[in-house]
Amino acid sequence: MSKIPSLVDLLQAGAHFGHQTSKWHPKMDKYIFGSRQGIHIINLEETQKSLEDALAFAKQTTARGGIVLFVGTKKQAAPIVEKAATFAGMPFVGKRWLGGTLTNFAVINQVIKKFKDLKRKQEKGELGKYTKFEQQKFNEQIIKLEDGVGGIRELGRIPEAIFILDIRKDKTALNEAKRRGVKIIALVDTNVDPREVDYPIPCNDDAVKAIDLLANAVAGACKEGHDEWEAARARLGSTLTGAHQKPIVS
Template identity: 45%
Template sequence: MAVTSMKALLESGVHFGHRTNKWDPHMKPYIFTERNGIHIIDLQQTVKLLNQAYAVVRNTVANGGIVLFVGTKRQAQETIAEEATRCGMPYVNERWMGGMLTNWSTISQRVQQLERLERMIETGELSHLTKKESLLIQREIARLRTRLSGIRSMKRLPDLLFVIDVGREDGAVHEARLLNIPIVALVDTNCDPRGVDYVIPSNDDAIRAIKLLVGKIADAVLEGKAMRKDDGLDESEEVSQKVAVPARKSVRIIDDDEEIEDEALLGTATLAKLSRPSPMDEEIEEEEIEDEELPEQVVEQFLNEAAIEAKDNDDESEEE
């Protein structure tokens, strides 16, 4: 059974792509047609690939894995925080800090610094400081909270990355690829899907579309946690257990020179993680999805709306 219906996707505007002059040719297999200068995404593929991504996330979490939610664009920030919190997973909805994955040891030290400063404030250890010094520390705490609040509970590198808008989050995608962390992402018609392991072709600008799809991924996490409890996996065993990560599907080609140069940038903890034996690949059995046929007049109605909406988010993105 499909995770969501095609009608729900249509009503949320998932099918609206960008203007045809902004498309990425590598998204051609996921495009259904073009209406009045707007690309229309093939929702039959969206339903199928969403179902596949749902299974990947569910099985990763069921095996004790961590899914990091990433979405820093204005339309996604609130939804990312709400849904990640609802399913108990870490998230990044402010600016992506370079090295958040590849230099995780330093980032974790920053989290510890934040916790230490907060304890000092609570215990009154900073009462002897001058007003200026106290103000500077308060500002530092506020800055660290803004950037690190979503990952404070993350004690190790994630096993899966869920991204909204791979074009905007290219830094997160690049670091995940270096560390061989699988990526699930909402990919619009103006983005390159080649660096993504599990593509979900979708409008990544409309708030309703983002809420629908991020909510489904959060549901997959909750279902995976329920399976984990049924299997009797204790929370304390979760960190130490080797996680079975789903097999990668996309082929990535990285020059040897590039690998050497990038590895030189990695921290000690990250290199230690890379030296571990590769986790056992887990095959995800794709559930058979019956092609859902909607009445022609319904499809025509939603397609014609593309001309009316005209993808105003393109202009908003340019202004940002």
């Protein structure tokens, strides 16, 4: 199992700092240790317990051939989510969540196909036959599509789970996951309702070091499960299919 960060590691990362006491959500009470100078302090022992449950679920999901989609679109989270997801071999959204990514995947899949086709033509130099103005427009289109679907280009189907670094910032992703019955792992700061998440991990969702620490832990669990899945496929001659595989639907 992916290593649970120690209390010292969590403290040094600033994972214990919540929001101002005036901005708290009452349902976060059981995760709060106390307050200091008007700031809520998160109980890091609760963080460890919650993380243990989340990691077990993440590993179990990917060990069955499932997909965990990593999401973090705020500025300080984007590079972290891309690095963590890439390490785990999982898809990610780090720049812009396209509405309908989960609730209208058939349409999003067409956007992905368009992006991959343009990238292929660009890499093969096939866009060189167009005027400079047209080439510029194609390049602008590719950049825009990269931000929206670059990290999910190999997604292929609706994921079994989603890992969100900030459920306030990525509220649309949260709502779409809930509508589609996709299990949700997420960091929950003191100003949100943890009941919206299947596997809430109480943590400062603004501190870069804390986000990085926990994203890497989740990524490690996903990779462990994914590696087990790939090993099982190799033993069975690649005939194994995802236990939870879903068709592409709108």
